[in-house]
Amino acid sequence: MKKTPGKVPCNPFSQRLGGVARRAAEKGIDALIVFSQANRRSLVDVDCDNGALVVEPGRKTVFYTDFRYTTMAERVAPWLDVRTMWKAKDETKALARMGRRWKRIGYEGSVAATRYLRMKEAFPDAELVDVQRELLLARAVKTPREIEAIRAAEALTCGIWEEVRAWARPGMTEKEIQRRVRALMCERADGEAFDTIICAGANAAECHHVPDGTVWKPGRPLLADLGAKAGGVCSDMTRNIVPEKPDARYRKAYATVLEANMAAIAAVKPGAVCGDIDAIARSIIDKAGYAGAFGHSLGHGVGFEIHESPNFAPKSGTVLEPGMLVTVEPGIYLPGKLGVRIEDLVLVTETGCEVLSAASPK
Ligand code: ZN
Ligand code: ZN
Numbered sequence: 001m002k003k004t005p006g007k008v009p010c011n012p013f014s015q016r017l018g019g020v021a022r023r024a025a026e027k028g029i030d031a032l033i034v035f036s037q038a039n040r041r042s043l044v045d046v047d048c049d050n051g052a053l054v055v056e057p058g059r060k061t062v063f064y065t066d067f068r069y070t071t072m073a074e075r076v077a078p079w080l081d082v083r084t085m086w087k088a089k090d091e092t093k094a095l096a097r098m099g100r101r102w103k104r105i106g107y108e109g110s111v112a113a114t115r116y117l118r119m120k121e122a123f124p125d126a127e128l129v130d131v132q133r134e135l136l137l138a139r140a141v142k143t144p145r146e147i148e149a150i151r152a153a154e155a156l157t158c159g160i161w162e163e164v165r166a167w168a169r170p171g172m173t174e175k176e177i178q179r180r181v182r183a184l185m186c187e188r189a190d191g192e193a194f195d196t197i198i199c200a201g202a203n204a205a206e207c208h209h210v211p212d213g214t215v216w217k218p219g220r221p222l223l224a225d226l227g228a229k230a231g232g233v234c235s236d237m238t239r240n241i242v243p244e245k246p247d248a249r250y251r252k253a254y255a256t257v258l259e260a261n262m263a264a265i266a267a268v269k270p271g272a273v274c275g276d277i278d279a280i281a282r283s284i285i286d287k288a289g290y291a292g293a294f295g296h297s298l299g300h301g302v303g304f305e306i307h308e309s310p311n312f313a314p315k316s317g318t319v320l321e322p323g324m325l326v327t328v329e330p331g332i333y334l335p336g337k338l339g340v341r342i343e344d345l346v347l348v349t350e351t352g353c354e355v356l357s358a359a360s361p362k
Contacts, residue, residue, distance in 0.1 A: 013143065014079075017043045017061065020138050024106050025057035029129055031099050032056075032106035035115065038304040039108065042139040044080055046073045047232065051086075054098055064094070091115075095122035106131035136309040140301050141323040146233060147347060150302060150325055151356055153189065153235035154345050157228045158359040160184045161239055168241065170218040174198040174211035177224070185228045193234035194306045197225035204240075204339025207296060207331060219243045221250060223339060227306065234306045236327050237357045238343030253290070253332045253340045258362060260284040260330035261342040264298060268328065268346050268353040274298075274316035281330040282314065290332050299327035302345060324348040325356075 051065035066086035301308035329343030
């Protein structure tokens with residue numbers, strides 16, 4: 001009797017890996033050495049804190065790691081050539097053995113200086129080419145599985161925020177609220193994607209304020225920037241609790257940020273240039289009389305890490321593509337007076353975009 005062949009496992013990220021290998025070949029690169037945990041994971045799904053993924057166009061991808069991770073890597077990625085070859089003290093020799101013929105080697109510009117120097121020593125005649133941007137852009141377009149994981153993480157964050165709105169009361173400190181949010185994220189997800197930011201009153205003028213013993217006073221606003229980590233991916237959202245009778249100054253700032261947030265979201269679609277969308281939000285804020293009060297970029301990509309490509313920065317030439325996930329988070333910060341930021345996580349679709357941050361009001 002004929003044996004039924006087992007299901008052949010394949011790399012769910014092979015399309016992304018193939019794209020990276022193709023672009024490397026176009027640049028005349030003989031091999032890419034990928035050290036960053038998130039970059040490695042985005043190409044072959046192996047998540048561990050030590051290793052080097054070697055992508056040689058036209059050859060089988062090799063993953064070098066140490067004894068602690070080989071069994072796991074073989075189980076998770078049976079399509080990979082997993083090799084044990086790691087002792088920090090002779091990393092130079094290990095690198096040199098990887099490819100003596102290589103003349104042009106792609107590396108991540110963000111590698112530690114010590115590692116870069118080891119690469120220079122290991123490959124004295126090769127040219128090192130920084131491919132960090134290409135690797136990050138390859139990750140910027142998410143796989144359907146990643147999109148579903150991020151959608152679920154954001155829904156979880158929205159759910160937690162709805163609860164916070166119900167129990168958070170003036171009289172509580174920023175720290176108390178932060179700790180309770182953190183506990184909820186540990187209970188229902190894998191913790192926080194980043195340290196939850198809670199700002200009472202004018203503390204929101206510090207965009208990344210570290211919550212402290214400040215008491216949330218009655219009649220004052222509260223800003224919360226929060227995101228759970230779940231299924232190995234991050235989520236991110238900023239909401240404000242606006243007091244019943246905010247003063248005119250806060251009302252105007254809040255209305256301006258909301259207008260900037262909505263106008264930018266309306267412009268998110270495939271083919272749109274990131275810098276142009278940043279400019280749409282920024283000009284609304286500037287024209288309302290707040291020039292200089294929005295000192296950060298409009299937003300950022302979100303994925304395995306909380307800050308990924310693309311970057312919604314002034315003058316960024318990155319073109320949006322379906323499957324990219326970005327935050328849209330304009331803000332106005334007036335030190336000593338107020339801070340408002342509204343942040344939504346947005347998925348670029350074939351025709352426009354979908355806002356994943358369902359928590360209302362903003
Ligand atoms: Zn945020
Ligand atoms: Zn953000």
